[in-house]
Amino acid sequence: MTQFLELLISGLSLGCIYALIAMGFVIVFKATNVVNFAHVSVLMLGAYLVARWNDALGFGLAVLAAAAACAIAAALLDVVFVRALRRRGGGVDALAILTIGLNIVLATELARAVGTDILPTGAPWGSDVAHILGVAVPQTRVAAAIVATVLMVAFWAAFTYSDWGVAMRSAAADREIAALMGIRLTRMAAVVWAIAGALAAIAGAFFTSFPAAGVSNATYLLALTAIPAAVVGGLDSTAGAVVGGLVIGVATTFAAGYQDEISFLGRGLSEVVPYLVLLAVLLWRPSGLFGTRETTRV
Amino acid sequence: MSEGRRRLVGRVAVAALVVFLLWLPQYAEGFWLQTGLFAMSAAIGAIGLTLLVGITGQLSLAHAFFIAIGAYGYCFLAGGEAPPGASSAPSGLGLPPLLAAIGAVLLAGAAGALFSPIAGRLRGIYLGLASLGLVFIGQHILFNAKGITGGFNGRDAEPMSIFGFSFSDRSPDSFVVFGVPYGQLERLWYLGLLLVAVSWWYARNVVRTRPGRAMQAVRDSEVAAAVMGVNVPVYKAAAFTVSSMYAGLAGVFLALAFGRIVPDSFGFLVSIDFLVMVVLGGLGSIGGAIVGALVVSALPQILNHYAGSLPLVVAPGETGLQPSDAARFLYGAAVVAVLIFAPHGLAGLARGIWRRPLSRAQPPPVKESTA
Numbered sequence: 001m002t003q004f005l006e007l008l009i010s011g012l013s014l015g016c017i018y019a020l021i022a023m024g025f026v027i028v029f030k031a032t033n034v035v036n037f038a039h040v041s042v043l044m045l046g047a048y049l050v051a052r053w054n055d056a057l058g059f060g061l062a063v064l065a066a067a068a069a070c071a072i073a074a075a076l077l078d079v080v081f082v083r084a085l086r087r088r089g090g091g092v093d094a095l096a097i098l099t100i101g102l103n104i105v106l107a108t109e110l111a112r113a114v115g116t117d118i119l120p121t122g123a124p125w126g127s128d129v130a131h132i133l134g135v136a137v138p139q140t141r142v143a144a145a146i147v148a149t150v151l152m153v154a155f156w157a158a159f160t161y162s163d164w165g166v167a168m169r170s171a172a173a174d175r176e177i178a179a180l181m182g183i184r185l186t187r188m189a190a191v192v193w194a195i196a197g198a199l200a201a202i203a204g205a206f207f208t209s210f211p212a213a214g215v216s217n218a219t220y221l222l223a224l225t226a227i228p229a230a231v232v233g234g235l236d237s238t239a240g241a242v243v244g245g246l247v248i249g250v251a252t253t254f255a256a257g258y259q260d261e262i263s264f265l266g267r268g269l270s271e272v273v274p275y276l277v278l279l280a281v282l283l284w285r286p287s288g289l290f291g292t293r294e295t296t297r298v
Numbered sequence: 299m300s301e302g303r304r305r306l307v308g309r310v311a312v313a314a315l316v317v318f319l320l321w322l323p324q325y326a327e328g329f330w331l332q333t334g335l336f337a338m339s340a341a342i343g344a345i346g347l348t349l350l351v352g353i354t355g356q357l358s359l360a361h362a363f364f365i366a367i368g369a370y371g372y373c374f375l376a377g378g379e380a381p382p383g384a385s386s387a388p389s390g391l392g393l394p395p396l397l398a399a400i401g402a403v404l405l406a407g408a409a410g411a412l413f414s415p416i417a418g419r420l421r422g423i424y425l426g427l428a429s430l431g432l433v434f435i436g437q438h439i440l441f442n443a444k445g446i447t448g449g450f451n452g453r454d455a456e457p458m459s460i461f462g463f464s465f466s467d468r469s470p471d472s473f474v475v476f477g478v479p480y481g482q483l484e485r486l487w488y489l490g491l492l493l494v495a496v497s498w499w500y501a502r503n504v505v506r507t508r509p510g511r512a513m514q515a516v517r518d519s520e521v522a523a524a525v526m527g528v529n530v531p532v533y534k535a536a537a538f539t540v541s542s543m544y545a546g547l548a549g550v551f552l553a554l555a556f557g558r559i560v561p562d563s564f565g566f567l568v569s570i571d572f573l574v575m576v577v578l579g580g581l582g583s584i585g586g587a588i589v590g591a592l593v594v595s596a597l598p599q600i601l602n603h604y605a606g607s608l609p610l611v612v613a614p615g616e617t618g619l620q621p622s623d624a625a626r627f628l629y630g631a632a633v634v635a636v637l638i639f640a641p642h643g644l645a646g647l648a649r650g651i652w653r654r655p656l657s658r659a660q661p662p663p664v665k666e667s668t669a
Contacts, residue, residue: 035423035426035427081634081638084638085637085638088638088641090637090641092422092423093351093355093357093422093423093426094637094641096357096423096426097357097573097577097633097637098633098634098637098638100570100573100574101577101630101631101632101633101634101637102630102634103630104574104626104630104633105626105627105630105631105634108623108626108630111623112619112620112623221566224430227427227430228427228431231424231427231428235423235424235427265442266438266439266441266442266443267441267442268438268442269438271434271438272434272435272437272438274431275430275431275432275435276431276435278428278430278431279416279428279431279432282416282419282420282424282428283415283416283419286419286420286421286424287424288424
């Protein structure tokens, strides 16, 4: 029972990180119709910058600086590349493949920068653990959960109450009408990409901190497991991103925690559990748990 | 140039290319033949993927998974019994290689057909994302089903042999053509050319006839296709099955060309490479897929080969820009440039140059599927 509780809490804290990544993925899709595969590279960029800067700035400032840098980087991706293709009438598939191309270039450069080392992010909590409900949880994960919760509540409030949130939701609902109502779609797209970039950087800093070893040249591949989180919840649902993130986090942690019991399914099952959940959920609900069901108008 | 003259020039060019390819093993070193064999395998796979993504409009990131089924399927069906004493060696059924190859292709097709219930339910981008899962699950199986796949270390492929003629360095032991000894690479070269030609011919016939038009109708609008009497789920499933069979054939040939297969050859990045091939070549263009496959599979090898004499890149292992990284930069950037500036890919560019003197009319833009 203790193990169950421990895994549950640990899984939920991991899920918070996944939820942050998935949220950036989802808001970009909602606002600009782009399935952004380059998101994982931006995340890796953020984690890499944190690892590079934490000696000079300290962990907190390094995360903020990395978030700012990734916001700019992601906004540039939108303004320079994605906007150009959108203007030429590229569809969802073409836009997704474009971000795959961008991801190839970015990830190759980042993997080169990281090399064969594993760079620690230098989170101040090190490998200390906190005790919650009698179970040990890494303090980094507690911090991650708190930061993620604060960010998500702030976003929910911004979506619901601010002018910007209303503008974004109306653009997601109907681009044409939103444009006619005076919402600047291109500027809003850039802002949304910037926010997603900042979220990815913050999530990346925690994603690569303890119990993970640090930033490696495969960080972007590991971060791909956040894509199932976004899809499971429904690509166009921010609440779904949170639920999807938690589901994936818990499922992954349980598969890792009970690996002796399920060893007949092979070693390292926890790495593919997100994708198994993804296929199972999509078979059951083709648009994810909370995604808008596609309707066809003739 | 008049239309008739242009056709003549085209035919002469094709004939020259065929003669060149047939004659190449007389002169080319092993490196070029090996690179060519990989490119042929990639070309077969890319033709299959362009039928699925370009013609039918179903985005798939799972191609590497189906290629793996073909490659491992062949090795398993053709592989002999594990030698006594080596208990960890993967087992096999010991079928004749030709039967094993056919079986592997059918196996890959069956896997594609099994995936089609999922594919049939999912629309647009959700399908691409679901197929992403297949690649990672496939990797997990390849690493863990050691009895069949050999796990991390992979397993050897039986050389192909047809009616006693082996596509290896033996049996017949010395096979000399015009004074040049033909070993494994040279023999496989001709097998590969034949397979690529048959793949191209079959795909072209599919695209130009009734099923191809139905598939394109599904791509342009599922509703409209259904209204016209196209059975959309059946065609989607068929497209997946055919594309997977192409992938299976590519896998069989890859196993033959490598001689040994390991799980890393069938990962997520390989799926991405195949997508890059068909996008670079021009979605839906069979010839474009072949050219894209040639570029993407040969570029790293060639950069590698000439790393010493090229500026910017360094030999593998030294500090600096690795040839494999340089190749990734190039084709990553090429995908971005093609999508933004030349949505019909290399095939579209070639058509534009070829047709320019006659008319300046551009082909209508490819209608993208909207999610």
